[in-house]
Amino acid sequence: MTNRAEMTRRDILKSGAAVATVTLAEGVTLMAFGGSAAEAAGADAGKRWGLLIDASKCATDCNDCVTACKVENGWGSEAENAHIDPEQAAQWIRKVTLKDKETGRVTSAPVMCQHCEEPPCVDVCPTGASMQRPDGIVLVDKHICIGCRYCMMACPYKARSFVHEPLTDQKANSPRGQGTVESCNLCAPRIDTGRIPACVDACEKAGHSAILFGDLKDPDSPISKALKTYPSVALRDDLGLNPGVRYTNL
Amino acid sequence: MRLVFAFLAAMGIAGVAAAEGPRPIVPAATGEPHPEGNEYWRKHHMELMRHDRDLTLREGVRDIEASLGQCFDCHAVQDETGAQLTAADEGHFCRVCHDYAAVQVDCFTCHRSTPDGDKLYRTMATPADHNSIAAYLARLSEEETE
Numbered sequence: 172m173t174n175r176a177e178m179t180r181r182d183i184l185k186s187g188a189a190v191a192t193v194t195l196a197e198g199v200t201l202m203a204f205g206g207s208a209a210e211a212a213g214a215d216a217g218k219r220w221g222l223l224i225d226a227s228k229c230a231t232d233c234n235d236c237v238t239a240c241k242v243e244n245g246w247g248s249e250a251e252n253a254h255i256d257p258e259q260a261a262q263w264i265r266k267v268t269l270k271d272k273e274t275g276r277v278t279s280a281p282v283m284c285q286h287c288e289e290p291p292c293v294d295v296c297p298t299g300a301s302m303q304r305p306d307g308i309v310l311v312d313k314h315i316c317i318g319c320r321y322c323m324m325a326c327p328y329k330a331r332s333f334v335h336e337p338l339t340d341q342k343a344n345s346p347r348g349q350g351t352v353e354s355c356n357l358c359a360p361r362i363d364t365g366r367i368p369a370c371v372d373a374c375e376k377a378g379h380s381a382i383l384f385g386d387l388k389d390p391d392s393p394i395s396k397a398l399k400t401y402p403s404v405a406l407r408d409d410l411g412l413n414p415g416v417r418y419t420n421l
Numbered sequence: 422m423r424l425v426f427a428f429l430a431a432m433g434i435a436g437v438a439a440a441e442g443p444r445p446i447v448p449a450a451t452g453e454p455h456p457e458g459n460e461y462w463r464k465h466h467m468e469l470m471r472h473d474r475d476l477t478l479r480e481g482v483r484d485i486e487a488s489l490g491q492c493f494d495c496h497a498v499q500d501e502t503g504a505q506l507t508a509a510d511e512g513h514f515c516r517v518c519h520d521y522a523a524v525q526v527d528c529f530t531c532h533r534s535t536p537d538g539d540k541l542y543r544t545m546a547t548p549a550d551h552n553s554i555a556a557y558l559a560r561l562s563e564e565e566t567e
Contacts, residue, residue, distance in 0.1 A: 176457040214481030313531050341533045343490045344542050348531030363481045365546035367557045393561045
């Protein structure tokens with residue numbers, strides 16, 4: 172075990188503030204903060220995580236992604252929802268069913284935080300709690316969330332919920348509590364340790380593989396190739412938020 | 422002047438008496454002791470945890486050595502039946518000193534105050550794990566070639 176009394180300064184340097192100095196000309200130095208992607212631990216600014224949801228593969232009667240999210244992050248238990256108005260209950264991810272009135276065609280797809288490139292929830296947050304990580308994941312820093320719920324009003328996808336009542340026995344990987352806003356964090360603790368999000372895992376295990384997960388910044392990733400090859404849509408594309416979650420065959 | 426000295430002497434005695442008064446009985450921990458020593462941790466634990474929480478949440482650094490979950494690896498307290506004491510109980514490790522100092526602990530509004538059996542995300546996934554990104558991408562490329 173290292174002695175953190177002596178390590179604190181080095182820890183800070185290790186954490187991504189490593190300074191690379193390049194001398195351009197005599198007396199002119201270029202200082203770059205943050206090491207290369209390989210050196211830097213944590214969220215990688217060279218990546219942008221996203222999902223491509225194929226509505227034609229999503230089964231109308233399947234709810235496995237929602238269940239997996241509940242289990243992973245510990246929301247939506249019966250005890251928690253016992254005396255909460257269903258309108259106010261936590262909902263990190265929901266199945267939405269669409270029906271074309273003309274043709275009768277029914278499609279369904281999960282809708283969660285769309286992890287916008289230009290997130291309105293981050294714009295309106297008065298404390299900086301609603302934030303975007305370098306790798307594009309949008310999440311709430313509950314340490315500084317004051318529960319004002321501006322972000323809930325700003326989100327066009329109704330992706331955020333507010334915890335109204337005290338909670339106990341939360342999952343260690345997913346702290347959540349009264350007076351703070353919460354939403355899908357794309358399973359950031361899983362991604363940081365090299366794992367796919369719980370909904371993607373569950374959808375694959377259910378045999379649908381309707382959710383494709385990957386790095387949008389890597390042109391050779393399966394998700395980038397699929398987006399390049401097939402037509403897809405962003406929900407409320409008119410708002411110009413450039414979400415990281417895309418839909419196809421809606 | 423004499424009065425002032427008498428007052429100061431009285432203060433001094435009172436101070437000593439307070440220092441020797443009842444102290445919180447800190448529950449014994451298991452595992453290796455902190456190399457920094459207990460006094461350092463008693464004084465600086467909040468700075469260390471605040472620094473690490475921002476690194477973890479805001480920058481996604483999860484290979485740091487101290488997390489609240491890891492505190493409970495050694496600092497969990499059980500009752501006579503062996504059940505874990507939560508922060509709602511006076512005997513909880515954090516509450517013993519915090520109650521004495523009358524400082525409220527806010528951590529446990531959101532964080533669980535007992536060890537979680539699930540220690541899945543303390544280590545990096547290996548390509549052999551079914552839910553690892555590497556294994557997932559390998560499965561996708563297999564599908565593509567088929």
